Amino acid sequence: MSRVATRRRGTTMRLCANWLPLSPGLTREVAARCEAAGLWGIGIGDSPNYGELYSACTDALGATSSLVVSTSVTNPVTRHWSVHASAVRALTSAHPGRFRLGFGRGDSAVHTFGLRPAPLADLERFGRSVADSARAAGVDPFLLVAASGPATARVAGRVADGVIAGVGGDPVALRTIRERAHAARDDAPFEVWASVRIAIGRDDDEVRDLRRRLVPRAVSASHFAFASTFEGKNVPAEYAGVLAERYATYDYGSHGRSGATSNATMFSDRPDIEDYLLDRFAVVGRADDCRARLAELSTHVDGIYLSLLFEDALPQIDRIGAMLA
Incomplete structure (x- = not known):
C-alpha cells in the first residue's frame, strides 16, 4: 500500500509521477525509485523528442512489481488506433491492473509535425474502438481522457473510466470537469485526476530558484488548458486578454x-x-508546504499527476518520498 495518508471519500490518495522517457535505463530507474518512494503510479509522456511510448511503459512495468503505469498522454493522430489497441491488450494482459491508457486530442506530439488535434468525434471513436478491441480479446482496459474543458470532459464521461483534468489545481475548474463528465455517464465509477508540476526545495533560496525554473513548465501547462477556450476554466478576467494574445506566439x-x-x-x-x-x-x-498543498488539492480529486523537473528527477523523487513518509 502507498504511504500516502491523505484521504478523499474514505480512499487512500493516489499520486503519480509524470515522466518523459529520456532513456530506457533511466526510465527503469525512475520507475523503481517511484515505487520505493511510495508513489502509487507513474505516467509516461508521448513526445517526439523522447523515447518510444510503449517501449518506455514496458520498461517501467518490468522494473516494478506494484506501480501502476499509464500513458500521460497519447493521442489518436500520430498512431492508428489499432496500434494503441494492440499495446493495451499486451500490457494489460501481462500486468493485470497495472496499465492504463491515457489519451487526449493531441498537443505537442501533434503540433510538432504540423498536424491538428483530433476532433472530439474522432476522440470518442478512438476510445470506443480501443475499448471494444481489448474487450473482444478478453481484456478489461482502463481508459483516461485528458480534458481541459467541458466538451472533452463529456467525451471522457461517455467513453472512459476517468479524466486527467488539465486545469491545474483550481477547485472551481476541477469541479466543472467532474460535473460535465458525470453528467454524460451512468452511475459507473469514474475518477478525476488533477495534473500539476512539482518541485521541492530544501530552503528558501532553492525554492525561489525552482519557481524560476518552473515558469516555462507552468506556461506550457496553461497553454494546454487555456489556448482553445476559457470556458468553464475560472480564469481571472483581467488575465484572459493577455493570455490569449501571447499564446499566439507559443513555441512548441x-x-x-x-x-x-x-x-x-x-x-x-x-x-x-x-x-x-x-x-x-x-x-x-x-x-x-508541498504536502499541505497536495492535501488540500486531494479533497477535490481522486488522484494527482505530479510532473517532475526531468533534469532533477531522481533527487526530486527522493524528496517526494521523504515528504510522504
Whole structure:
C-alpha cells in the first residue's frame, strides 16, 4: 500500500509521477525509485523528442512489481488506433491492473509535425474502438481522457473510466470537469485526476530558484488548458486578454522544457501572471508546504499527476518520498 495518508471519500490518495522517457535505463530507474518512494503510479509522456511510448511503459512495468503505469498522454493522430489497441491488450494482459491508457486530442506530439488535434468525434471513436478491441480479446482496459474543458470532459464521461483534468489545481475548474463528465455517464465509477508540476526545495533560496525554473513548465501547462477556450476554466478576467494574445506566439519546439526558452519569457513583464500560473499549475516549496498543498488539492480529486523537473528527477523523487513518509 502507498504511504500516502491523505484521504478523499474514505480512499487512500493516489499520486503519480509524470515522466518523459529520456532513456530506457533511466526510465527503469525512475520507475523503481517511484515505487520505493511510495508513489502509487507513474505516467509516461508521448513526445517526439523522447523515447518510444510503449517501449518506455514496458520498461517501467518490468522494473516494478506494484506501480501502476499509464500513458500521460497519447493521442489518436500520430498512431492508428489499432496500434494503441494492440499495446493495451499486451500490457494489460501481462500486468493485470497495472496499465492504463491515457489519451487526449493531441498537443505537442501533434503540433510538432504540423498536424491538428483530433476532433472530439474522432476522440470518442478512438476510445470506443480501443475499448471494444481489448474487450473482444478478453481484456478489461482502463481508459483516461485528458480534458481541459467541458466538451472533452463529456467525451471522457461517455467513453472512459476517468479524466486527467488539465486545469491545474483550481477547485472551481476541477469541479466543472467532474460535473460535465458525470453528467454524460451512468452511475459507473469514474475518477478525476488533477495534473500539476512539482518541485521541492530544501530552503528558501532553492525554492525561489525552482519557481524560476518552473515558469516555462507552468506556461506550457496553461497553454494546454487555456489556448482553445476559457470556458468553464475560472480564469481571472483581467488575465484572459493577455493570455490569449501571447499564446499566439507559443513555441512548441520548447514545449515542456525548462531553461531559457521563448516560452519562459512570455510573461516576463507580467510577474503577476507568472505568479498566477505557477500557483495554479505547480506545487513548489519546502516539503511541508508541498504536502499541505497536495492535501488540500486531494479533497477535490481522486488522484494527482505530479510532473517532475526531468533534469532533477531522481533527487526530486527522493524528496517526494521523504515528504510522504
